[in-house]
Amino acid sequence: MGFWGTFVVARDARPLPTLAGVRELADHIVWHGAGQDGWQAVQLHRAPDDWRPPMTAEDGRESLLESLVEQTGQPVLAAVVLDSDGAQLIGYSPRAGRWSSWLSLEAIVDYLDSQYSDRLDVDDDEELPEDLDEFWKNRYREACRPLYELAPPSDIAAPHAVAWAAEAGYAPSVAAVEAALGGGAVLVEDQFFTLLAALGLPKMTAVAYG
Template identity: 30%
Template sequence: MAFYGTYVLARSAALLPHVSGMRSAFGSRCMLIGRHQEGWQLAGLKTPMHHEWPAIHGGPVPLAEATGAPALAVWVSESSCLQYAAATPDGRSWTAHFADEAEADADVEGLIARGAQLPEGRCGYDHHEFCTLRLPEGVDVPPDDQAALGGNLLEWAAAAGLDTTAERILDALGTTTDETAVYALVAALGLEPLLPVEPLFDVNERDWRDAYRRGEDESTRVCREWTSRGEQLPDYDQPLPGADEFVKFLDLVAASRFGGGFTRAQLQAEAQRLGGRLPQAMTRAPHGLRPRHRRLMAVLVAGGRACLRCSSGDQLG
């Protein structure tokens, strides 16, 4: 299955999900953490939860500031497009783009066929709204330049104290535009994998599944309100009293998966407490989206299929 999400490479004594700036930049759906020598970690995150999209900002810049070490992030669109962004603690940063042209063109054609209005440009993926490494409004996707990307990565590696060469980096980049390029790059930087950090539990455990699904319903509602561009939503799309507690439950589960939050027993108790807070009428079709809203989201996203997939209830795996 094609992947949408972010890979983050940074050095930190604390686990990356617990570092300031991670959630605001990349969301909190961290699925894996690979440890490497000298404190380096590679975190893989799925697309942010629906309610997190409006606040996503900063990229690797705040992470480099928080850790005091260079940070690198790669946004992957449907395993066909890679957007790189890097930052150093002294304020230097850059961004680069590398896509499979054939796949990107095919994606454009598919989206146009569904009536989406795409901006001009070769890449059919969204780099301005439903993307964790957002480009500023009015700034176009930079042209693909693998040599320049390799040079930037070499300078970043030097700032990070990693021993590599331009040849090794370019060999790792190759022509690959899916997530395997990230792992090849990490290896080219001389980072060897150690034991991975396993999550303590899945996000949608049976112990709290009902509360979590209700939270997802409200989370999606927040995203729909954000993409409505200020238009009045119909009454059945308005949040019910107390709905924000279920959204907070999603955040609590995410913050606890790698320790530092609630235990399984505490999450189960919180889910039971929330169980009677909202009427059963709140439960809707998958994630509260009706067919008409799925079509509407397809137009609003206009190429950002990460959220299109999420809004239709198809969480990325």
């Protein structure tokens, strides 16, 4: 059974679990990590309750991230993880604003609302081609198309992620960030922390919380 929930990354001298919005989710925190320069992350099991991809700037569910930017004055980043298979990334920063992308989107289409997952269904009377590999690649590509319109793929998202990192004082390579966004991993949590490293953030180790 994989992880369902959210990673939130922020930068502040105060412990991240004590900040407003995160504090109210204390019962969901299963890990709190900290690194150099005030960077921290919390892993929230099945929280926030209404966070389920796809998420957009207009749907009103991202007030926690906006609040953390206001409280810290620094960029924040979240990964909404589905069964450790894939995630939606949502970043906010004081000047550049919001950006979003995906980690391993094709691996989580089956978990999304029927308007997306139904695109993978095969009708009983549908004749399948001999090349099933290509058939399913095309089917998943079509299922992902509207989702990439909501949160773009790695090549489009990478420059926005780099701009996010630049506000934190880092100068990562666009190519390295794009590779991390599109690289994949057995556990998407590992891919997420690879992305953090590509963005220039320090390694985080577990610290006591609660």
